[in-house]
Amino acid sequence: MERSSQFKGLYNPLIAPWANEPMNAIVNPRTRSVFVVCSAQSSKTTIGQVFAAYTPSESPGDMLLVMNSSHQARRLMKQRLIPVLRQCKPAWKHVPKTDQDAVQNTEISYDNCFFAATGGESLGELQSYPFPRLWIEELRSWKNRESLPVVLKRTTSFWNCKVFGATCPGMVNDEADESFRNGTQKHAHVTLPCGHEVEMLWEVWVDLLDGKQARRGMCWDKNEETYDADRDDYRWTKLNETIRY
Numbered sequence: 001m002e003r004s005s006q007f008k009g010l011y012n013p014l015i016a017p018w019a020n021e022p023m024n025a026i027v028n029p030r031t032r033s034v035f036v037v038c039s040a041q042s043s044k045t046t047i048g049q050v051f052a053a054y055t056p057s058e059s060p061g062d063m064l065l066v067m068n069s070s071h072q073a074r075r076l077m078k079q080r081l082i083p084v085l086r087q088c089k090p091a092w093k094h095v096p097k098t099d100q101d102a103v104q105n106t107e108i109s110y111d112n113c114f115f116a117a118t119g120g121e122s123l124g125e126l127q128s129y130p131f132p133r134l135w136i137e138e139l140r141s142w143k144n145r146e147s148l149p150v151v152l153k154r155t156t157s158f159w160n161c162k163v164f165g166a167t168c169p170g171m172v173n174d175e176a177d178e179s180f181r182n183g184t185q186k187h188a189h190v191t192l193p194c195g196h197e198v199e200m201l202w203e204v205w206v207d208l209l210d211g212k213q214a215r216r217g218m219c220w221d222k223n224e225e226t227y228d229a230d231r232d233d234y235r236w237t238k239l240n241e242t243i244r245y
Helices: 017-027 044-058 070-087 147-155 175-181 236-242
Strands: 033-037 063-067 107-109 114-119 133-137 162-167 189-191 197-199 204-207 213-216
Touching (some): 044 114, 044 133, 063 070, 070 114
Parallel strands (some): 063 114, 063 133, 133 162
Antiparallel strands (some): 204 213
């Protein structure tokens, strides 16, 4: 686990069980693209980091991470990804010990593949080199949405390409929603403390043992956009339009 996580030690799939299926899909040889849309702090980036560690250790291939900006890409590399990779012995053993330049701010030169991180603001840089492995991070925050088709074309020459995308939800019919609709449209479910298994929606009604119903779901900050103060309730219809899992 990364040092910013409250959970220390090796990755534990029980912490975020909804992340298991996307990770299993990534390693499935029949799967070419996995796109996850869910709330913040839901292990989206962790899935990407597992993908980055899996690549040199189990399925070598040059990999490209694309974020909103090059600055954010460098920060994720330094603060999160590289510390995680150092703890992953199967991946880190492929970093040449005799090459002092093997690990840089935005690049890692393994002995069997190459990893690079960049921002989506530069179309020219994104067009320069093909990658069989692609990690798209937080698409909703990209200022240059025109970069997405250019990024996806980096993998088209590889029959065994792997693409993983992760982002918080945006609006219906935006790039993230379109990517979700182009897939199998699977929805994550979680088991509540009461034992009920429910879909991860903002508003879920479950049947209790005494015959009554109770509303369960995730919390959302109360602000003008999400909460109707006059009705003293969330704007559920509006919220559900923006959420895709």
